[in-house]
Amino acid sequence: MKRIIIPAAALALCGAAILSVLAQDKPAAGAAAAAAPAAAAASAPAEVICFESRKGASEITKREIQPGLPNVKCSPTTGAALWYSDPYDGTVPMGKMPQMESIPEGLAVVKPRSEKLNLLAQCGTACHNGTYPVGFPKTNRPVPIPTMEALLPDAKNLQHGRGRVWCLDCHHTTKRNMLVDHYGDPISIDQSQLLCGKCHGDKLRDWRDGIHGKRIGDFTSTGKKRWFTCTECHNPHNVQDGARNKGFIQLQPETPPQLPRGFKDAAFEKTHAIPQH
Incomplete structure (x- = not known):
């Protein structure tokens, strides 16, 4: 009997020891499994976002359209978009x-910004849902509006028009997520050129003729182009730049383009990886 009991006891002790070791290994294995996604996230490349015309306006996130082909190249100096593979x-x-009716449909395109404007939905529904809020000014003369000044600090000292222009000269009275024309009709936030042209007719003419503003795409006479609208380059709430007291905030210029190492000319620019039509 003793011959059976002693080996059985020894076997039980060994089994207990093995189970304790396995129990100690399980948390370590679980911790390693949990740490794997965190390590992968840490090793993933950081998201690169560069601005297209001015900081705080239109932005673009760098990604690959196809392996080895990024959608945009960002400046390491200023963070501006320098090159597009798909404009x-x-x-x-x-x-x-107006006066652009000769351009075929779809050859002049813009990038909507309304979904990027965080306060737009709130302005159009929470406070200005088609009615005048309590305490709303009855005339079109500039008056302080504490709520708006808190939401939009630029509104407290709005210098557009040297103090002769205020919110309702540009924003619709009841459809606050839209702009307004001279007839009181609403204009989409994404069509700011129709608003700015009310006062800045000469700039609208130059923008329309390609003299003023930014444009990318196919520069043949019948090519498709992306047009940058007024507020993508200009901040309408801050038009008097600090001590200069005039003009818009100036951007840091980029260095002149340099040919890639080993290239003798820029003939490679004539080819494009993305079909243009």
Whole structure:
């Protein structure tokens, strides 16, 4: 009997020891499994976002359209977009523009910004849902509006027009997520050129003729182009730049383009990896 009991006891002790070791290994294995996604996230490349025309306006996130082909190249100095492999990414047709009726539908495109404006939905529904809020000014003369000044600090000392222009000269009275024309009709936030042209007719003419503003795409006479609208380059709430007391905030210029190492000319620029039509 003793011959059976002693080996059985020894076997039980060994089994207990093995189970304790396995129990100690399980948390370590679980911790390693949990740490794996965190390590992968830490090793993933950081998201690169560069601005397209001015900081705080239109932005683009760098990604690959296809292996080895990024959608945009960002400046390591200023963070600005320097080069696009697809200039029409995320764009929609511009819509009707006076004296631009000769441009075929879809050859003039813009990038909507309304979904990037955080306060837009709130302005259009929470406070200004088609009615005048309590305490709303009854005339069109500039008056302080504490709520708006808190939401938009630029509104407290709005210098547009040297103090002769205020919110309702540009924003619709009841559809606050839209702009307004001279007839009181609403204008889409994404069509700011129709608003700015009310006062800045000469700039609108130059923008329309390609003298003023930024444009990318196919520069042949019948090519498709992306047009940058007024507020993508200019902040309408801050038009008097600090001590200069005039003009818009100046951007840091980029260095002149340099040919890639080993290239004798820029003939490679004539080819494009993305079909243009």
